Amino acid sequence: MKILIVDDSKQIRFMLQRLLERWGYEVITACNGMEAWQYIQCESVNLIISDWVMPKMDGLELCKRLRADYFTHYVYIIMLTSKDDKADLIEGMEAGADDFLIKPFQADELRLRIRAGERILRLESTLEERNQKLIETYQHLEQAYSQIRKDLEAAATMQQSLLPDTAVTLFDVKFDWIFRPCTFVAGDIFNFFRLDEHHLGFYHLDVAGHGIPAALLSVTLSKVLNPDPNQGSPLKYFIQTPPHYEINHPIDVMRQLNDRFQSDLNCANYFTMVYGVLDTSSLCLILTQAGHPSPIYLAYQSTPILLGTGGFPVGMFPEVNYESVKLTLNHGDRLFFYSDGVTECMNESKEAFGDERLQGFLKMANYLPLHNTLSTLENTLRTWKGDTEFDDDMSILALEIL
Secondary structure, eight states: OOEEEEEOOOHHHHHHHHHHHTTTEEEEEESSSHHHHHHTSOOOOOOEESSSOOOOOSSHHHHHHHHHHHHHSSEEEEEEOOOHHHHHHHHHHTTTTEEEEEEEHHHHHHHHHHHHHHHHHHHHHHHHHHHHHHHHHHHHHHHHHHHHHHHHHHHHHHHHHHHSSSEEEEEEEEEEEEEOSSSSSOOOEEEESSSSSSSEEEEEEEESSOOHHHHHHHHHHHSSSSSSGGOTTTTTEOOTTTOOOEEOOOOHHHHHHHHHHHHOSSSSOOOEEEEEETTTTEEEEEEEBBBOOOOOETTSSSSEEOOOOOOOOTSSSSSSHHHHHHEEOTOOOOOEEHHHHHOOOOOOSSSBBHHHHHHHHHHHHHGOOHHHHHHHHHHHHHHHSSOOSSSSSSEEEEEOOO
């Protein structure tokens, strides 16, 4: 270890240097604080033994400059002084001195003070190494988080690409939607599509849980619920005669999905769902519900009503029986399918938005165009929540008979 001796007495410097070198230390000397300060700017010093009273710059001022400046390592300072007044020692400690030796002193006493300083410096060095490792670990975590964020943003973009276009009209049926994940990706997914020249199919589902596992299952389901019978879709089944397919009843669709997605008891990968088929020539609608919030049916200039009684989620229990709801729609009628993130949206008082408030809003906004109804509903929910972050995925699929 390198020790700097600072004293205006040549004899004391010589005596201390011989003593410290005999103990195995590397020693350098300076005749006052200014010379010591200039040396410290160029060379690394671990420990300083300095006299208090010196010309040009005394030991007190040297301490203050050392503590005011930035060094990559800690410098331990032992002050040599003939002052033994309590107030003087306090002044020296406030200036930055670590220890004191009152003149005259014994060699053994000095050696003990230096060894105490060495222990402090070793501890400081160990803490510095640990801090450096923590900094490096933090940097690695920052890099990992940045990569994860990029991956999640890419996944969110991919999930968004699976959603249908907004404000789409098929067979004089207008569809529109809201999709607001509570994180990057969501467990909600929905779609609508032609099943044949006279039938439309649509679904809205919500996978249990949040985040990546729920989103992965929702993406898988969006691929499974494809109306192409050549891809093994549960929505249609193959027959020998033209057109070589039949549309599955919504109850049969739910049964097939329930058989295919039976969850492990230790893994909650079940989901709630509503699936419907609309005959566009007769406007006859058949809906099957699997644990999903009941759709809201809003007849033209009428009062909203809830359809269905719930049922069991898909994948929770084997051999579940599902029921269907059948109704005939009229021009101007609207249907709303939504995840529980809408009705369970909490305000600052921990009060849920609720079914009644949602139905009341939809009745009030029935005069608005469908797209404006949904955008106004989203703004209402944000105001209700009190901030822009939702605690659960929030999605709504709406249709209107034009």
